Amino acid sequence: MLKYIARRLIIAIPELLIISFMVFMIMEAAPGDFLDQYKLDPSMSKETLEAMRKELGLDQHPLVRYFKWLSGAVRGNFGYSFYYRRPVSKLIWERVAATLTLSLTSLAGSWILGVALGTFAALKKYSLADKILTVFAFSFIAVPSFFLGLLLLYLAARTGWFPIGGMISIDHNTMTTWQRFKDLLWHMTLPATALTLGSMAGLMRYMRGSLLDVLNEDYVTFARAKGMPERIVVFKHAMRNAINPMITFLGFSISGILGGSLFIENIFAWPGMGRLIYQALIQKDLYLVITSGLISAVLLVVGNLVADILLALVDPRVRLT
Amino acid sequence: MRKALVVLMLLAVVAIFAAEKYVWFDENTPYLGSDATGKYGGRIVVAALGGPRTMNYTVAKETSSTDVIALFMGYGGTLVELDNYARLHPCIAKRCEVELTDEGKMIITFWLREGIKWSDGQPFTADDFVFTVNDVYCNPDIPSSTQDVIKDSQGRLPRAEKIDDYTVRVIYEEPNRLAVRYIGGLYIWPKHIAEQWVKDGTFREKWTVEAINNKELVGLGPFIPVEYVPDQYIRAVRNPYYWKKDANGNQLPYLDEFVFKILPDLNAIKLAFENGEIDIYGVTAQFYPEIKAKAKEKNWIVGTGGPTYGTTFITFNWNHDDPVKRSWFRNEYFRKAVAYAMDKEAMIDTLLAGLGIAQWGPVSVLSPFYNEDALRKYPYDLDYARMMLQLGGFSWDKDGNLIDADGNKVEFILSTNAGNIVREGMCNIIREELGKLGIKVTFVPLDFNLLVNKMLNTTDWEAIVIGLTGSDEPQGGRNVWAQKGTLHFWNYHPEAAPGGQIKPEIYEAPDWELEIDRIFAENIKILDQKKVYEMFSRFQELVSEHLPLIYTVQQLYLYAHKADLNIIDPNAFGGMLWTLPWIYWKK
Numbered sequence: 001m002l003k004y005i006a007r008r009l010i011i012a013i014p015e016l017l018i019i020s021f022m023v024f025m026i027m028e029a030a031p032g033d034f035l036d037q038y039k040l041d042p043s044m045s046k047e048t049l050e051a052m053r054k055e056l057g058l059d060q061h062p063l064v065r066y067f068k069w070l071s072g073a074v075r076g077n078f079g080y081s082f083y084y085r086r087p088v089s090k091l092i093w094e095r096v097a098a099t100l101t102l103s104l105t106s107l108a109g110s111w112i113l114g115v116a117l118g119t120f121a122a123l124k125k126y127s128l129a130d131k132i133l134t135v136f137a138f139s140f141i142a143v144p145s146f147f148l149g150l151l152l153l154y155l156a157a158r159t160g161w162f163p164i165g166g167m168i169s170i171d172h173n174t175m176t177t178w179q180r181f182k183d184l185l186w187h188m189t190l191p192a193t194a195l196t197l198g199s200m201a202g203l204m205r206y207m208r209g210s211l212l213d214v215l216n217e218d219y220v221t222f223a224r225a226k227g228m229p230e231r232i233v234v235f236k237h238a239m240r241n242a243i244n245p246m247i248t249f250l251g252f253s254i255s256g257i258l259g260g261s262l263f264i265e266n267i268f269a270w271p272g273m274g275r276l277i278y279q280a281l282i283q284k285d286l287y288l289v290i291t292s293g294l295i296s297a298v299l300l301v302v303g304n305l306v307a308d309i310l311l312a313l314v315d316p317r318v319r320l321t
Numbered sequence: 322m323r324k325a326l327v328v329l330m331l332l333a334v335v336a337i338f339a340a341e342k343y344v345w346f347d348e349n350t351p352y353l354g355s356d357a358t359g360k361y362g363g364r365i366v367v368a369a370l371g372g373p374r375t376m377n378y379t380v381a382k383e384t385s386s387t388d389v390i391a392l393f394m395g396y397g398g399t400l401v402e403l404d405n406y407a408r409l410h411p412c413i414a415k416r417c418e419v420e421l422t423d424e425g426k427m428i429i430t431f432w433l434r435e436g437i438k439w440s441d442g443q444p445f446t447a448d449d450f451v452f453t454v455n456d457v458y459c460n461p462d463i464p465s466s467t468q469d470v471i472k473d474s475q476g477r478l479p480r481a482e483k484i485d486d487y488t489v490r491v492i493y494e495e496p497n498r499l500a501v502r503y504i505g506g507l508y509i510w511p512k513h514i515a516e517q518w519v520k521d522g523t524f525r526e527k528w529t530v531e532a533i534n535n536k537e538l539v540g541l542g543p544f545i546p547v548e549y550v551p552d553q554y555i556r557a558v559r560n561p562y563y564w565k566k567d568a569n570g571n572q573l574p575y576l577d578e579f580v581f582k583i584l585p586d587l588n589a590i591k592l593a594f595e596n597g598e599i600d601i602y603g604v605t606a607q608f609y610p611e612i613k614a615k616a617k618e619k620n621w622i623v624g625t626g627g628p629t630y631g632t633t634f635i636t637f638n639w640n641h642d643d644p645v646k647r648s649w650f651r652n653e654y655f656r657k658a659v660a661y662a663m664d665k666e667a668m669i670d671t672l673l674a675g676l677g678i679a680q681w682g683p684v685s686v687l688s689p690f691y692n693e694d695a696l697r698k699y700p701y702d703l704d705y706a707r708m709m710l711q712l713g714g715f716s717w718d719k720d721g722n723l724i725d726a727d728g729n730k731v732e733f734i735l736s737t738n739a740g741n742i743v744r745e746g747m748c749n750i751i752r753e754e755l756g757k758l759g760i761k762v763t764f765v766p767l768d769f770n771l772l773v774n775k776m777l778n779t780t781d782w783e784a785i786v787i788g789l790t791g792s793d794e795p796q797g798g799r800n801v802w803a804q805k806g807t808l809h810f811w812n813y814h815p816e817a818a819p820g821g822q823i824k825p826e827i828y829e830a831p832d833w834e835l836e837i838d839r840i841f842a843e844n845i846k847i848l849d850q851k852k853v854y855e856m857f858s859r860f861q862e863l864v865s866e867h868l869p870l871i872y873t874v875q876q877l878y879l880y881a882h883k884a885d886l887n888i889i890d891p892n893a894f895g896g897m898l899w900t901l902p903w904i905y906w907k908k
Contacts, residue, residue: 032770038382039773042789042800045469046807046819084374086529094551157592164593166553170366170580173548269585271552279371284770 001312005305012301016294020073021066023293027286028062034082034284056082069287073294079287083280088291091276098167099265099272102188103257106195111253114200115246118207123234125212133204140201146263149194153267162190165269191268195261199253206249211242244315251307255300343848345409345417345501346401348432353402353410357567357575359887359905364578367898368590368599372552372583376538377528378508379457379465392557392579393440393540394508396901397565400431400450401505405895407689407793409502413437413445413509413541413564417501419848427493429501435487438562439511441539447483452512454481454491454504456519463524470503474845479504496846498853499796511539543574543902555581565902575905595619600886601897604879606673612881620885626878626892628678630685630791633744634870635659635735635751637784639812640823645729646783647827654713656868660699661706662754668874672746676879680872682861683802687894688793689850695858697865706758723759732761733783736775739766744786747873751786776810778820786873793894795857796845802860804830804838811869833863 035052038044053059057068069079078088121130140148156162163169167187172180214220215238223233262274269275273292280288312318373386378394381387396402400414411417416432437445458467459478472478473495482490491504518524532538533549541564544557557579565573582599584590594602595615604612604623616623637650649655665679678686681696699705714726723731735752737744745766752762762784767775775782789801789808801808805817812830815823837860844856864870878893885907891897898904 030770031768032774036770036773039777040787040789040808042798042808043469044382044466045800048464048466048469049807051464084530085380086531091551153589153592157596160596164596164598165584165589166582168550168553170364170554170556170582172550266585267589269552269583269589271550271583275552275585 001309005309008301008305008308012298015301016297017070019297020070020290020294023290024062024066024069024286027284027289030284032284033058034286037283065286069290073291078291078294081280081285081288083283083285083288088288091288092273092291092295095271095273095276098270099261099274100257101167101184102191102195102265102270102272103261105188106192106199106261107253107257109192109196110198110200110203111250113196114203115207117200118204119211119234119239121204121208122211122215137201137205140197141205143198144263145194145198146267148197149191149264149267152190152194156190163187165267167271191261191264191270194267195264203246203249207242207246210245211238214238214242217241240314244311247310247314248307250310251303251305252300254303254306255296257299341421343419345419346411347416350411352397352412352415352565353404354397354565354567354573354900354903357573357900357903358569359567359575359903360907361571361575361577361905363576363906364580365576365601365886365904366580366582366599367601368584368593369555369581370584370586370590372549373530373555375529376532376546377525379463379467380525382466389546389555389557389581390508391542392544392546392901393538393542393560396542396544397563397573398509398541399506400433400509401501403502403506403894405890405892405899406687407894409505412505414505417505419501421496421848425495427496427500429491429493429504430484431489431491431505433487433489434564437541437564439513439539439541440545440560440562441511442562443511443513443539445509445511445541446486447489448486449509449512450489451481451483452516453507453510454479457510457515457524458507460519460524462522463519467507471500471507473497474842496848498845498848499794509541514539544576544579552583554583563902567903574902579901594881597883601880601882601888603897604881606676606876606879609674609676609879616881620883621881622884622888623881624879624891625676626880626890628680628686628875629878629893630687630793631788631875632680632683632685632791632870632872633747633786633788633874634872635663635747635784635786636811636870637733638780638782639829640780640827641783642780644827645725645727646733649725649731649733650783651829652713653867654709655715656871657699658706658709658713658758659751659755660868660871661702661709662751662758663699663871663873664701664750664754665874666701667750668747671750672743673874673876676877677874678877680875682865682872683798683870684795684857684861685791685793686875687892688795690795690854690857692854692858692861695862695865697862703754703757710758717759721759722761730761731759732763734763734765735784735786736765736767736772736782737786738769738772740769743876744788748786777808778818778822780822795860796841799841802837803841804834831867833867834869837863 034056035049035058038049057065072079080086081088081091084091117133121133124130153164156164163186167184169183172183175183220233220238223237261272262278264270265272265274266278277289277292280292369385369388371385373389374383375381375386376390378390381390397412399412401417402410402412404410413434414431415434418430420428422428433447439445457463458465458471468478473493477494479491479493479500482492484490493500515524518527528538530549533546533555536547538545540560543560543563545560546555546557548556559574559577563573567573582593584593587605590599590602591608593599613623637656639647639651641647641650669675669677681698684691710723715723715731718724725731735748737748748764752764755762772785776785800806803809805814807817807819809817812834813823815825815828840856840860844853847853880891880897882888882897887905887907888897889900
């Protein structure tokens with residue numbers, strides 16, 4: 001098992017290199033650079049722009065810049081953000097907590113609800129409850145999460161029940177721990193709801209289909225015929241097999257933890273990675289973009305690995321060699 | 322009779338000498354805020370679109386940073402300051418004299434107020450100012466765009482000298498009309514803190530945004546930023562040593578706290594204002610009617626404060642690779658036809674919800690140098706436009722298409738930056754109107770970066786609708802109007818084109834462009850405002866006559882704030898916060 005993990009991790013290295021290089025090249029190929037936003041400012045002289053270009057290293061050949069970044073990156077230095085003039089790693093680190101708070105909450109919420117409701121719908125196939133859940137799921141699959149976010153934002157603006165954006169109140173730091181927790185929860189309600197509803201609906205449909213497939217298998221019929229209690233048939237035998245495809249799905253969800261909530265974070269002024277990356281892309285803040293690309297790639301690799309290991313644990317047919 | 326003559330002659334001599342020495346203001350001129358009467362307490366929350374990048378002014382280039390820096394370095398933290406109509410007032414300097422020497426130098430003397438302290442309690446003296454000028458802004462090792470502003474016409478930097486603890490002189494090698502404003506307006510650095518950074522070469526790395534939470538910021542302004550939560554808010558508290566006092570001798574500022582709440586986009590800012598989370602709101606034209614309608618019910622004050630600075634115009638590439646297109650774009654009658662075909666009323670009504678004015682020239686209406694009489698105007702009239710085209714040698718084929726003297730069909734590509742709804746709307750209106758003249762215009766919106774790069778570095782563009790920021794001072798547009806200016810994009814000089822794209826053999830500069838170039842080179846050395854006014858009037862006349870840029874429309878400055886917040890006379894120059902130290906809550 002350890003050997004398998006080690007091998008997967010070694011294979012990941014060239015993968016990550018290629019991904020980071022591709023992100024870099026795409027950024028290079030896109031027209032313009034970070035300094036373009038200053039070019040139409042009449043108060044900015046040519047000399048100042050040239051000095052900035054030099055300071056930011058934009059006068060060097062792209063390949064030189066890429067390898068400089070790479071040699072720093074292997075030593076843990078991911079370069080400086082042009083926009084913030086601070087180390088990229090610091091900027092990302094500051095926002096990781098915010099993103100994790102939001103995305104782990106909605107990940108947990110959507111999985112628990114998605115799997116539970118999906119199972120319920122499969123067991124109550126074609127009942128009224130199943131039909132209602134189906135309509136509910138399809139509506140949320142059809143509505144993009146950013147649109148849902150906007151609707152919730154307007155709800156907040158009309159009712160005044162929730163804040164318009166942000167993660168904490170201005171007086172947060174003077175509050176007691178309990179008040180801080182409530183403050184955070186109050187700010188998180190809408191963005192977490194928007195994120196949860198969208199992915200929950202998909203998971204629910206997925207779980208329902210997967211469980212129904214398994215429930216139609218011969219061994220389930222056999223187990224029932226043998227007189228095994230329905231509870232054991234469903235939760236011990238059928239669920240175990242139905243969950244396999246879901247685990248692969250979970251692997252992908254892990255890769256999206258840090259960047260997946262990009263739109264929601266932007267709509268709700270949530271100070272997370274998604275917003276940072278979005279701004280970086282618009283500003284052409286090169287090193288911030290490559291580094292976040294790299295992090296997403298690392299998470300994808302890790303997510304897949306976790307999914308494979310979980311699969312091996314759940315499914316005796318899978319052997320990791 | 323003889324006696325009278327002597328008196329007259331004496332007066333004339335005095336006048337000549339007096340002309341060499343100008344008192345800009347003296348101890349009797351009150352500082353801004355000295356007549357305020359308000360109440361202490363409260364907090365104001367203002368929206369910011371993004372977080373600051375730095376707290377170091379020599380590095381800062383964007384308003385998200387400079388707006389925060391101004392809290393602790395501006396609003397009374399400078400030697401002189403401007404009100405909302407750009408009129409100069411004394412500030413830390415209580416007296417200012419300008420002297421022209423026989424060698425042609427200009428000496429500015431500032432007398433500083435005594436007893437002023439930094440926010441850490443250290444005394445402020447002439448040394449701080451001399452350090453700021455000589456070691457920070459005029460230091461070649463600390464590049465900053467401030468240097469571009471304080472240089473003279475030959476690119477020489479001034480030098481500051483201390484006379485005593487409360488008197489300083491700044492010496493320019495030649496007269497400079499704007500020197501008092503720019504030198505006096507410099508944000509001052511605390512020598513007792515920053516001197517070490519200059520010595521060890523780390524100046525530009527200091528005062529990053531982390532300095533806020535580390536409580537390192539020291540300034541002369543009314544508020545000191547003390548807390549920054551990335552992408553959430555910046556909180557600044559009252560500077561206990563702020564020097565300004567109100568009419569009753571009470572120390573300013575009135576407010577306890579100033580908060581920038583960071584909200585990602587204009588929609589969120591509008592919603593936050595409606596929700597009461599922010600106290601003031603720079604309204605966009607699109608939302609203005611809605612906000613205005615709710616003003617009474619919500620207890621807001623909503624209004625307009627004159628036109629904004631900044632310009633939006635269409636410009637043509639005079640150095641296009643295709644000689645045929647080049648000849649159209651250089652043809653003045655062609656440009657005049659476009660100007661007559663510009664339906665500015667439609668632009669104001671449909672794109673700015675009626676909240677705008679037509680713009681005819683390069684100088685902002687708010688500027689003291691704006692001269693309406695000097696401007697040639699082109700009211701919307703397609704018949705005039707057709708006449709101009711005929712005068713320019715154009716005619717129409719049997720299908721109604723416009724053709725030039727050689728029979729080429731007139732068609733071109735018009736671009737603007739994609740996503741800017743107002744500019745895209747302008748392009749559509751222009752395309753439609755020119756279509757009526759038989760000109761085929763293809764509208765291609767482009768990504769901002771791509772557009773700017775095409776326009777500045779290549780000859781591969783035909784017509785563009787774009788905007789430039791403006792100011793009350795036309796000289797701020799020197800990079801645009803000088804013949805070799807870096808933003809002289811419609812007709813780059815081969816030596817000045819950023820991409821070196823202009824072939825010298827196709828370059829032509831008409832006489833009036835050279836005259837504008839001279840106006841920009843010379844006005845800066847003239848201290849007589851009246852002469853400068855005449856020069857800039859001529860500049861406005863030349864631009865509106867020859868139309869290198871064809872101006873469109875200008876939005877009005879729109880504002881909204883909670884009614885119990887005492888905000889005074891907002892406009893595009895001062896914004897809503899120009900009286901920040903003496904803003905207060907009425908309740």
